[in-house]
Amino acid sequence: MFVEVKRTWNPVVGCLHECSYCWARIIARRLARMGIKPYADTGFQPSLTHERLKARFREGEFVFVCDMGDLFGEWVPSMWIQSVLDTIRRWPKTTFLLLTKNPGRYLKFELPENAIAGATIESNRDYQLSKAPPQSTRIKAMSRLKHRKMISIEPILDFDLDEFSEAIRRIMPEFVYIGYDNYNCGLPEPEPEKTMRLVERLQEFTEVRLKTIKAVVGSHR
Secondary structure (H helix, E strand, O other), X not given: OOOOOOEEEXXXXXXXXXXXXXXXXXXXXXXXXXXXXXXXXXXXXXXXXXXXXXXXXXXXXXXXEOOOEOOOOOOOOXXXXXXXXXXXXXXXXXXXXXXXXXXXXXXXXXXXXXXXXXXXXXXXXXXXXXXXXXXXXXXXXXXXXOOOEEEEEOOOOOOOHHHXXXXXXXXXXXXXXXXXXXOOOOOOOOOHHHHHHHHHHHOOOOEEEEOOHHHHHHHOO
16 A cells, blocks of 8 residues: 655755756755755755764655655765665664666665655656656666655656556556646647556556646646
8 A cells, every 4th residue: 555755854955957947956056045054054965964864864754755856866876875765674674765767776685674666757758858868778777676666657648558568567666656737848749538548557557646646637728
């Protein structure tokens, strides 16, 4: 059963993927103007806050790790990643959700049993909207990974129904997020009816969590 995220934890922030639709960069700039650290010091450049590695967690919590960065980006030092994973292991009764656009790097670490390895895969098609690895590369990496997994199809981009649903089936995630762009970035989006057909396909083998679908249906009319 899917559990809603109750808390975010950002020991590492910052990202160099430069996605055209990045909402975290917008928030980081706002926080920097307010003088909030580490953004006031580093902007959206990658940084580790050692004090946050001392965070405490409750039994049964579901924690989203590094929603203000990509912990597994190629630029992140391995020792930073290992420090975060070691902290996760110290709280075995808490579930931690990881999310990256560079899932190939998961294969270089021993992931804790209480961590779910997530990847953002917006489509089966390769769109050049960032410096992140192509979607096809992410699909291959997640198919190889032997661990608890989830997929975020957000913001969803136009796709090929049979190919995309079969790719997600091969990955076998515990659950899937699906949502549209919230920031009017002019992305190549599928029609809502096509997205709902994808939802139906995925529900045959995994749990699907819908996000901004209804709002987008109205905007496409």
